[in-house]
Amino acid sequence: MNPYQKLALAISSLMVIVIIGTVGFCIIEGYSFLDSFAVTISLLTTTAIGYGSMIPLSIPGKIFTLVLIIVGVSMVAYAFGTIISLVLEGQIKNLMGRSKMHKKIAGLKDHVILCGAGRVGYHVISRLVMEKVPFVVIDKNEETTKKLMEEGVLFINNDATKDEVLVEAGIKRAKGLITALAGDADNVFVTLTAKELNHDIRIIARGDLAESKPKLIRAGADKVISPSVIGGRRMAISILKPVSVDFVETLIHKKDFEFEIEEIITSGSSPLIGKSLQESQVKQQTGAMIVAIKRKEDIISNPGAAEVIVTGDLLIAIGTRTQLAKLEQLASTRNGKVYGSY
Known part of the structure; x- marks a missing residue:
């Protein structure tokens, strides 16, 4: 109790x-x-x-x-x-602290909800904290939430599969949800519930079993991540291309590294619209390099100089923070950063 x-x-x-x-x-x-x-x-x-x-x-x-x-x-x-x-x-102090925490959670907007703070969820928390992204964690394990309180992380000590708990976490105001629970069935249930409560929310789901992926996609997950699959691929690539993997790891995961990868959406008012990459002179103007373009559901990898930029294109660019800031200003709309895994 x-x-x-x-x-x-x-x-x-x-x-x-x-x-x-x-x-x-x-x-x-x-x-x-x-x-x-x-x-x-x-x-x-x-x-x-x-x-x-x-x-x-x-x-x-x-x-x-x-x-x-x-x-x-x-x-x-x-x-x-x-x-x-x-x-x-010392529980009275904790109760007062939780009361303040509930007020902070109630004030969150455009935040991320993380369901599950286990082995996978722990690394998600570390990254979100590093990037200063507003988020709240839902976990029913009291020992886990006690550690979260000590670290100053917003949390709800309850079952993430319950509708009222997701509502308390601000599901209707959130921009994204990551369900990293240990059981695939629980992740399917959370995904279904979250999509029902907020049709526009982006959901990233953990799926340990291969047969769970199509179920999670049907339930409404935008992307399904299998820790075992990603771990296996990364181990294989690390033995085959160790230097490349170290570089990508440093590029994506180290906050103090000079270069970053970022996603930037082009708006209709951007001077880049209607111009090819060669004509826009993005590299010359900003120093950033566009390595891929996502156009609707298609991804154009390593786009050629003749590729024309259109409204709504999501530019995946690499460069220093200053260079990416210039490209962001040129595109006039910021969407956020991409965090990938090798």
């Missing part, structure tokens, strides 16, 4: 006992509501406070009073014990 549930149980139990005591004295002894409430409180706190003379006269009233004292005092002891335990364990 988490701290919220313990505290809620203690407080709700006290309220129920007070209500039962107040109503009971009103019915059995005919006391007024205020007197019944005062007698109940004095019995629960073992203090008379001026109401000691109001002793139940009837047999049912005396029996009710004995039961109320036994049960009520036990519940008061449980409530105070719970509160003291939470204070000693």
